[in-house]
Amino acid sequence: MSLLLVLNELSYRETKARREEVSDSLHGLVGLLRKVRQHRTDVALVTERRFFDLDLGDDYSVREWAGDGRNRDALRYLRGMRQRAPFRDVAPADLRDGTEYFHRERPAEGLGTAHQVGGLAVSLPLAQLWEEPLLWLSQRGLAEDDAGAVALTEAEVDVRHASRSEHVDEHRQWLCDSELTRIHTGSDLWEAREDVFPHLRFLPRVADDLLRLAPAWLNPVKERLADLELAASAWAPAVEAAPRWRSKVTPESETRKALCRFVDTDGQAHLFDWHARFTPGAGRLHFRMDGARQQLVVAYIGAKL
Template sequence: MPLLFLNEKSWGTACDPARAERAMADFVDAVRAAAAAGGSGTALVSEVDVKALEIAEGYPVNKWIGASPRNRVLWQRLRGLQGRSPVRSVFPAEDAADHLEYRHDGEVILGLGAAHFMDGIAVSLPVARQWQADRVPLERSELVEDDDGTLEMRHDTVDVRHLSAEPHLDGHLDWIRETRRQGVTTGSRIWDDQADLYPHLTFLPRVEGQLRGLNPHWVVPVRRVLEGLEEAVAAWDPATMAEPEWRTKVTPEGETRKRVCRFTDLDGETRTFDLHARFTPGAGRIHLRLVPKERTIRLAHIGGKIRPDL
């Protein structure tokens, strides 16, 4: 759920309207792709409302919106993403970055600097060549206090994550996924974000209650096992492999226990989910079955070891 920080220096530069149109279309596609990868909570952060900006000199966003029905659709898609302004509104405290200054090519640059400070991603309108990259170097000046209490300004160079076109997102996807996983601290979040976090896994409805009531000690272990299952199924080709190359230990139940692993599937049929992965502390189990036609595995149980009814 990263924050996307608008690079104000990439707007209002000189270019012809046709180039501005292409740049705006690429920008909308890139932002929407980042938001899709980032999931709920992803926001576009800018110092002023995007509608108040100029795409190019003399070509404000309002004029672009009215230029064609396609532009209106693109604008609606962009506005579908949560927007926040000004930039300081997302800082942990309004003055949190007052000891820092970021420059690019000698100019103070707010959006890119905020993206680095807040560990987010900067997004630019791809008009100038300098913004057509997945990382942008910045000069950082930081006011620091020495051991003796004196203040001095230190200077270094840092790279900020950046995108201005959809292909730039490829270099940031692993980081985005890890950021989202680290943000999952409850079983309810696992359930609510399952489609985004684990697109190759499907869950029976009965699992919702198990996840929402998940012991806090089990949240991280369960999350890690699900991540391993997701990675395995994402690389699985059912046409050439009977089952995925598991990234976590997955074994079948013995014949005498298969009867306790039968559950009502999504289509109403009762099936055996005897394959299971383990997690600790305790005897944690995730029961599943392979669904090769859908290139997925279906999960029927997340919790303690299933005990037979007495």
């Protein structure tokens, strides 16, 4: 299932910002979307209407912005994004019907949609109000009590949020974990690998390793791969020889390195002596570092070689 990034309509309606500020905020949105896609490639942008039909304040529109040649690269990126609209078509009917959301007493359909679908709300940073990685909403609806009477209910809920690319760092762990919860078999893990672990590359032979993976090892392997993904995503190969590992990672001993050679997709045998551990038992995940691509190349997942 795609991760939905829901654009908060309150962040651009009735704005008093100048056109230049609004334009800059759209470029900021593109930077934010790029940052999210460093962690998850299976994303879609959700808007109240088709993105290119949006009005940004009183006298500016996305179409006007798109017509400015200075925005060509940002426009191309947005056109390449998977998009969905309107809000009402995104959330399941049993969740959306009869439920309303408010932010500081203003109806907040986009923020509410992000909460309902477990997505990430995104805003144009045109007001201090949207400078937070977490927003609180009032959720109101009708519910039947034990006596059968229908009454208005109200609860305070939070929604993950970003208006700047820096906010994405606050959600890095969640961006990876949110998709991992939907993986129930080694086959699922193989199929989802490119979306969930964009900084890891798996040799084709690993597909068989995952198909044969013992059920008791599925969750530990998911956790270890998530640790490696987060470490690789924050890695700066130009200044660091290796990522800052989030679990125990070591190279194999000299006497055992001969066991760690695997043929990569270039047809050459490479040394995959770096390894992470997982339990129960002596589980090993062997990989090598590819600094040129800021990736870790996974060659083996299974019992100790």
